[in-house]
Amino acid sequence: MDSLLLQPEIDEIFLVEDGSVDQSLRLCHQLAQKHPCIQVLQHPDGLNKGAPESRNLGLQASKNEWIQFMDADDQLLPGKISSQVAMITGEEDLLVGQFKYIDRDGSSTLFTPIKDVWSGLIATRLGYTSSNLWRKSAMIRAGEWDPNLINIQEYNLIFSMLKTGARIKFSDQALTKIYYQPDSIGNSPQNETEKRDHYFIFREKIRAYLVENNMFTLRRRHYFNSITGLMLRYHRPDFKVNLDNTYFRIYSAIRDLRKKSF
Secondary structure, three states, X not given: OHHHHOOOOOOOEEEEEOOOOOOHHHHHHHHHHHOOOEEEEEOHHHOOOOHHHHHHHHHHHOOOOEEOOOOOOEEEOOOXXXXXXXXXXXXXXXXXXXXXXXXXXXXXXXXXXXOOHHHHHHOOOOOOOOOOEEEHHXXXXXXXXXXXXXXXXXXXXXXXXXXXXXXXXXXXXXXXXXXXXXXXXXXXXXXXXHHHHHHHHHHHHHHHHHHHOOOOOHHHHHHHHHHHHHHHOOOOOOOOOOOOHHHHHHHHHHHHHHHHHO
């Protein structure tokens, strides 16, 4: 919250209280009393409906065209909003930002996007929910956040946006930090098989779409086969997975040689 309040461009903040059973609602109201720009939202009857429905609730309430989403383990650095707003020309629907992931030991890893958008989508390297800046009308046109998904929700939304003609611009600054939280939904072992299966299903949907539209270039084929093959090393779903095994064997051999050379 402090990192949002440091961004002078933000004139409205929605705290969506998603049926918590601790003191979150009390803290939300305390913050709203202290800061006039903050509004507290709840689902009907105070139900817990999950992140996608909670984001949609805030999205629908916002009067602004550009939306900054935040989760509890995110932090914006000073200038995050201003630097991305300065990039807007009126042609963009999504601004993709770099981010730093802060691990449990305090070490940080910089994640930079892949600027071929379809390769980046396959590799899930098009920023992060909070490192990006989202155009409200483009999200609504794409169907908003899908409440039926338990993971990679932002990439499913980006996929839907791209299919409706969304335009993406890339920021070269890393002004978002994502902190490891052992009890977060993403790191929880709960539904682990389903979450891993969903990566294969998601990438197959992208592959099928690109093939159908004659857009499955060599570069995109490379990302699909290399990432799918690497995931199959530690998780094999019960359904058939498309993979060019010959390509992956060659890729693996080159990758292993490079590792040995270092």
